[in-house]
Amino acid sequence: MKEEAKRWFDFALEDLKLAELAMKEEIYNQVCFHSQQCVEKILKGYMILKGEIYPKSHKLADLLSKIQDSPFDPLKDEILSLDRFYIPTRYPDALPGTLPEGLPSKEDAGEALNTAKAIFKLIKRELEEGTNNIQRGCYEDKN
Secondary structure (H helix, E strand, C coil), rough: HHHHHHHHHHHHHHHHHHHHHHCCCHHHHHHHHHHHHHHHHHHHHHHHHHCCCCCCCHHHHHHHHHHHCCCCCCHHHHHHHHHHHCCCCCCHHHHCHHHCCCCCHHHHHHHHHHHHHHHHHHHHHHHHHHHHHCCCCCCCCCC
């Protein structure tokens, strides 16, 4: 596996772990933020593995639009829903009015975390199966 892609996946795993910890502590805005970051890093790592150049963007919609024959298509709607959390969950001055309902709820956080977990499992399966010309055996099942 390309070392650069592995670094992106390693950072994605750290974001996933932080999202899980934030969920336990009921810090829902951080669950949503780190879930979005996890998926962003997975998409960028995947693009690197495929020899593609990822756009300098934090928008998951921008990243997904650049991936040809995407294994992420079945979860596209869930992935795109995470885009609404990037700025309002990170910056306090962006909160008023950015999310109509205010800060993310426990339900929002649960959905975001489930999406991040599903995407991480999907990429892990891609890596283990060696599909799409990706080298096998990068991550052990820790969840």
